[in-house]
Amino acid sequence: xxxxxxxxxxxxxxxxxxxxxxxxxxxxxxxxxxxxxxxxxxxxxxxxxxxxxxxxxxxxxxxxxxxxxxxxxxxxxxxxxxxxxxxxxxxxxxxxxxxxxxxxxxxxxxxxxxxxxxxxxxxxxxxxxxxxxxxxxxxxxxxxxxxxxxxxxxxxxxxxxxxxxxxxxxxxxxxxxxxxxxxxxxxxxxxxxxxxxxxxxxxxxxxxxxxxxxxxxxxxxxxxxxxxxxxxxxxxxxxxxxxxxxxxxxxxxxxxxxxxxxxxxxxxxxxxxxxxxxxxxxxxxxxxxxxxxxxxxxxxxxxxxxxxxxxxxxxxxxxxxxxxxxxxxxxxxxxxxxxxxxxxxxxxxxxxxxxxxxxxxxxxx
Amino acid sequence: xxxxxxxxxxxxxxxxxxxxxxxxxxxxxxxxxxxxxxxxxxxxxxxxxxxxxxxxxxxxxxxxxxxxxxxxxxxxxxxxxxxxxxxxxxxxxxxxxxxxxxxxxxxxxxxxxxxxxxxxxxxxxxxxxxxxxxxxxxxxxxxxxxxxxxxxxxxxxxxxxxxxxxxxxxxxxxxxxxxxxxxxxxxxxxxxxxxxxxxxxxxxxxxxxxxxxxxxxxxxxxxxxxxxxxxxxxxxxxxxxxxxxxxxxxxxxxxxxxxxxxxxxxxxxxxxxxxxxxxxxxxxxxxxxxxxxxxxxxxxxxxxxxxxxxxxxxxxxxxxxxxxxxxxxxxxxxxxxxxxxxxxxxxxxxxxxxxxxxxxxxxxx
Numbered sequence: 001x002x003x004x005x006x007x008x009x010x011x012x013x014x015x016x017x018x019x020x021x022x023x024x025x026x027x028x029x030x031x032x033x034x035x036x037x038x039x040x041x042x043x044x045x046x047x048x049x050x051x052x053x054x055x056x057x058x059x060x061x062x063x064x065x066x067x068x069x070x071x072x073x074x075x076x077x078x079x080x081x082x083x084x085x086x087x088x089x090x091x092x093x094x095x096x097x098x099x100x101x102x103x104x105x106x107x108x109x110x111x112x113x114x115x116x117x118x119x120x121x122x123x124x125x126x127x128x129x130x131x132x133x134x135x136x137x138x139x140x141x142x143x144x145x146x147x148x149x150x151x152x153x154x155x156x157x158x159x160x161x162x163x164x165x166x167x168x169x170x171x172x173x174x175x176x177x178x179x180x181x182x183x184x185x186x187x188x189x190x191x192x193x194x195x196x197x198x199x200x201x202x203x204x205x206x207x208x209x210x211x212x213x214x215x216x217x218x219x220x221x222x223x224x225x226x227x228x229x230x231x232x233x234x235x236x237x238x239x240x241x242x243x244x245x246x247x248x249x250x251x252x253x254x255x256x257x258x259x260x261x262x263x264x265x266x267x268x269x270x271x272x273x274x275x276x277x278x279x280x281x282x283x284x285x286x287x288x289x290x291x292x293x294x295x296x297x298x299x300x301x302x303x304x305x306x307x308x309x310x311x312x313x314x315x316x317x318x319x320x321x322x323x324x325x326x327x328x329x330x331x332x333x334x335x336x337x338x339x340x341x342x343x344x345x346x347x348x349x350x351x352x353x354x355x356x357x358x359x360x361x362x363x364x365x
Numbered sequence: 366x367x368x369x370x371x372x373x374x375x376x377x378x379x380x381x382x383x384x385x386x387x388x389x390x391x392x393x394x395x396x397x398x399x400x401x402x403x404x405x406x407x408x409x410x411x412x413x414x415x416x417x418x419x420x421x422x423x424x425x426x427x428x429x430x431x432x433x434x435x436x437x438x439x440x441x442x443x444x445x446x447x448x449x450x451x452x453x454x455x456x457x458x459x460x461x462x463x464x465x466x467x468x469x470x471x472x473x474x475x476x477x478x479x480x481x482x483x484x485x486x487x488x489x490x491x492x493x494x495x496x497x498x499x500x501x502x503x504x505x506x507x508x509x510x511x512x513x514x515x516x517x518x519x520x521x522x523x524x525x526x527x528x529x530x531x532x533x534x535x536x537x538x539x540x541x542x543x544x545x546x547x548x549x550x551x552x553x554x555x556x557x558x559x560x561x562x563x564x565x566x567x568x569x570x571x572x573x574x575x576x577x578x579x580x581x582x583x584x585x586x587x588x589x590x591x592x593x594x595x596x597x598x599x600x601x602x603x604x605x606x607x608x609x610x611x612x613x614x615x616x617x618x619x620x621x622x623x624x625x626x627x628x629x630x631x632x633x634x635x636x637x638x639x640x641x642x643x644x645x646x647x648x649x650x651x652x653x654x655x656x657x658x659x660x661x662x663x664x665x666x667x668x669x670x671x672x673x674x675x676x677x678x679x680x681x682x683x684x685x686x687x688x689x690x691x692x693x694x695x696x697x698x699x700x701x702x703x704x705x706x707x708x709x710x711x712x713x714x715x716x717x718x719x720x721x722x723x724x725x726x727x728x729x730x
Contacts, residue, residue: 004394008394008396010394010395010396010397012397012399014608015395015398015608015611017394017395018395023391023392023612024392026388026391026392026565026612027388027389027391027392029369029373029375029382030375030380030382030383030565030566031373031375031690032375032377032690033380033566034377034692034693035684035690063428063429063430063433063566063567064428064429064433064590064607065428065607065608065609065610066607066608067589067590067606067607067608068428068429068590068607071589071590075587080587099589102587102588102589102592103587103588103589104587192608194395194608200391200395200610200611200612201395201398201428201608201609201610201611201612202428202567202568202609202610202611202612202613203567221587222440222445222467222468222469222586222587223467223468224432224436224464224467224468225429225432225433225436225591226590227467241432242429242430242431242432242433243379243380243430243431243432243557243559243566244430244566244567245430245565245566245567245610245613246380246565246566246567247388247391247565247566247567247612247613247616248567248610248612248613251612319400325396325397325400327399328399
């Protein structure tokens, strides 16, 4: 995959730089979204997305950011007053929980220190303590801390031991971190276009299991734009329920072609090796990493700064003086770390530029 | 404005063909949506959108199709069980009403024959009969029938006489049909990017009045992705609440530049004259038009076909043999008419091609 060399080195966790062909695909002529050509493209997109999700469940493409798909995971399976368990390991886990609360769902929160992953034993205890829980919300890859939770083990507890609905925020994992939707019995997996799918932001994707459809039948949550029942009906005639973001679908069409041509496995292997290299180079500067190696994300790395440094100043300096854009700490981690996104193949020179800039900036701050 | 000559003459009511510069703007490099450059662009977009809405109300850009903004008009002002009046003059008026019902709102429907516009006297009667109504839903330009409702007169009844919230579906009117949000006291106006804003689909826009904000404070509707309170908070720091569709915002940025450079008034005048010419040319073929001249839309024209002709066959023939894509009849009008979209300046040759193709196709069917 080729990338245009831009004036900025965009190293936030998302949107990620997209391959040149993906960017250019957006300029294809718009077509009738109720016509046959569109229907063929849509079917083809969904079939290939299933190969990314590794699922035979229904998969839908929503015209929204990843948050829209996360909301869809809740409004299509739950009703106001339903009790759920939200496992919070960082800013985005908290946001998923807050979203459920805004939707009048009765949320029990299970907290882990930001930077740690989910402890399976404690999760099991929580589920045993609250037998009335209907669903469990899990953030697969917590973008705010650079931690990937062990979804396979989590699933064994949530699904095999307790038989609860498993709703997964995969916004920053799908496509870049191993995620086996069917093997791990994930009922709903929600993600955005602008991370592992290497597509500009504005689309989200969601997989929906048979159990999720059974929950859908019981859900009394008011919904329309995110009602997956409407999506399913229209998919049956090769259409979307509402006017889709056609130019972004063109981009997704191209990115799926590129990812699957390279092979999902080799793409994910590349992400693993690349993350390892970046962690090792950052460590060689004497900087600490928030996540333990064991659960370190392959898509984003949270870098701790020396105690006397305000990380936000460092982020500003990297932008102003080195044209490198990295993410800031969020929530309780604000000012304490910077976050380097590395989804997609990052040219070695850019990694070297980033490390050199970090090294140089640290001496100036 | 220049348009690329495509292989198809896309004459559906939307998405509309976009100026070449707008299409190409989508390829600008992605930037950090939490950074300053993005903040400047967002502020600038909203300021210019206000000049299209002709409003000083808050205006927000949503990552969704127009339906998302319509849903936002409801979930931010109403609660389940609230009583409203939905005025239905066609397929999209019915859909707006159905959406409200799906959101558990208590909907009183006021129906007019499809192809007619709203009768002000009957509207007044309905409001007098149902004093417990909180809001009135109006489709400004009914895309399914090619009828523009007289929003100025409607507003005088809804706002001045009865003081109800006025929620307007302007998906196919904003930017192409005269719409004075403030002068006509429209509390909420919702539209999509892919029609009068000459931008690819995937964004929607919404204006929200002070009265709407007062209704927001009382709304208990479960919401998150469409919660305009979150949008307002983030606008305060030059951000969107959720990752925005950056490449589509680039396109909107360019289209607003083009529209405002030409001038909204002259753009709307052009639409009026163009619609008049198209109606006149279609009539010269001996075909009838669904809408009376008095309330005929300037963005879409519904053409009646001879009684012995199935309009859908004609639509297929135009596509297969003439590479012209027009819209079909919807709902109860299916098979009875075809719909020609004419938002944006349509090259005279394309209009002539369409008329010639229609003339030729009618002899073959």
